[in-house]
Amino acid sequence: MDSTETNAATTADTAPRVVTLRNKIGYAIGDMGNNFLFDMGQLYLLNYFTDVVGLPSAAAGTVFLVAKIWDAFADMSVGTWIDNRTNISKRGKFRPFLLWAAIPLALLLIANFSTPNFSVTGKLIWAYIAYMIFGTCYSISNVPFGSMIPTMTRNSQERSELASWRQAGSNLGLMLATIGFMPIVETVSNEQTGYTVAVVIFAVCGVLAQWFSYANIKENYSAPAPQKVNKKDLRKSFGALLKNKPLVTLSIVNLFTFSAFNLKLTVQVYYCKYILKDMTAESWLGFFSIGMVFVSVLLTPILTKRFDKKYVYMLGCVIWAVADILGFFFANNTFLLVFFTSVAYLGDGFTSALNWALVSDCVEYGEWQTGIRSEGMVYSFFTYFRKLSQAIAGFLPGIVLAWVGYVPGKTQTATALLGIRGLMFIYSAVLSLATIVLMYWAYSLTEKKYSGIVKDLLERRGSERIEPTTDESN
Known part of the structure; x- marks a missing residue:
């Protein structure tokens, strides 16, 4: 290795390490809180709409499609606003949003699971309004949270570690939501009231977790507040995002x-x-399959020390695809469902843990390529595609269930059961294979290239200002 490569590697991989264990735990708990507040919608809201509220499955799925497309544009607007804020306090550029958005987000979540006894049309209107406002509030909370890694550390390995801690918190939140939600619902005689009680419990826990995160994470790197930008500057910034090929590729996969x-x-x-x-299988899935993601979270930093993040990402998709193909044919009882889903989630854990490290790398790539640094816009561009994926995930089941003749609460036909099985396994297997192909051919930001980019950026800047690493609680 020549001296240039050595200096680049030193810049990106070994210095400086500024994130403490307390910061990592705080960041993990923050995403656990995010999941308490968010996963209720992804896990149970469609079933609540169809089996409790009585909405037609296609109409309920359309609520997700419209609301998530709305959310996607909300993310971009929030990211633009955050990047161009000029009144930045000592609390940081991103941290304050965790503090102030938590309670409104919790109240809006509860509203989604408290549908009044209106007509079907009235219930649909309530569902649209409540879920769209909830999504906007979630963007205001989550976009700053995800944009924070580049301000916490410049070290590539430390970013992978933070991404793994975040994924661990996310999976803990998802596990607890999967294990605990339905048992709470079933303890209440009225099913609709049971849903509301369960959501209230998780909403309160979500608020407390986000406040804990606010108190224990720190933005170590800062830059001068930007001057007010005009429409021409914004168009230039959006154009820079589209030129960021690694970001576009990562967003598509x-x-x-x-x-x-x-x-x-x-x-x-x-x-x-x-x-x-x-239905007890739901809790077993939560414990074992989501629990397997913790294994991949632990393995990810170990693997990324030896292998490029790109190839660890692809490895996860290989594991995921194989497990789901086998699951489609053989998951005919609770044990086999839990087994194959656990292996699939082990593979998914590699991709989930690395997403946040890779998108942070794309921030530096975009600055290096265009001279424009925009953490919030990069992250919101990335989450734009994640919101589109959530729109698909909510809309497609509703449409397919209607197409195959699903009838809530009744014995299902063979066609309906095949539709449910295909949604559970084949959809994810096909998209995992597509991800492998696209990452291999289109994602060019390897570790070696990233190290050179960081070295070049530091030379351009001359120096960076890093805040003292003293603890703050407000």
Whole structure:
């Protein structure tokens, strides 16, 4: 290795390390809180709409499509606003949003699971309004949270570690939501009231987790507040995003993988209820399959020390695809469903853990390529595609269920059962394979290239200002 490569590697991989264990735990708990507040919609809202509120499955799925497309544009607007804020306090550029958005987000979540006894049309209107406002508020909370990694550290390996801690918190939130939600619902005699009680419990826990995160994470790197920009500057910034090929590639593969992941979460309730006829399987899935993601979260930093993040990402998709193909044919009882889904989620865990590290790398790539640094816009561009994937994950099951003749609460036909099985396994297997192909051919930001980019950026800047690493609690 020549001296240039050595200096670049030193810049990106070994210095400086500024994130403490307390910061990592705080960041993980923050995403656990995000999931308490968000996953209720992905896991249970479609089933609540169809089986409790009584909405037609296609109409309920359309609520997700419209609301998530709205959310996607909300993310871009929020990212633009955050990047161009000029009144930035000592609390940081991103941290304050965790503090102020938590309670409104919790109240809006509760509203989604408290549908009044209106007509079907009235219930649909309530669903649209409540879910769209909830999504906008979630953008205001989540876009700053995800944009924060580049301000916490410049170290590539440390970013992978933070991404893994975040994914661990996310999966803990998802696991607890999967294990605990339906048992709470079933303790209440009235099912609709049971849903509301369960959501209230998780909403309160979500607020407390986000406040804990606010108190224990820190933005170590800062830059001068930007001057007010005009429409020409904004168009230039958006144009820079489209020129960022690694970001565009990563966003597209997230459209694949995240829609597959969220669709599985939505459909597994139907799979357990109508194919296995065993609702306890839902809790076993939460414990073992989501628990397997913790294994991949632990393995990810170890693997990325030896292999390029790109290839670890692709490895996860290989594991995921193989497990789901086998699951389609053989998951005919609770044990096999949990087994194959656990292996699939092990593979998904590699992609999920690395997403946040890779998108942070894309921030530096975009600055290096165009001279424009925009953490919020990069992250919101990335989450735009994740919201589109959530739109697909909510809309597609509703349409397919209507197409195959699904009838809530009744014995399903063979065609309906095959539709549920295909949604659970084939959709995600196909998109995992597509992700492997696209990452291999289109994602060019390897570790070696990234190290050179960071070195070049530091030379351009001359120096950076880093805040003292003192603890703050307000």
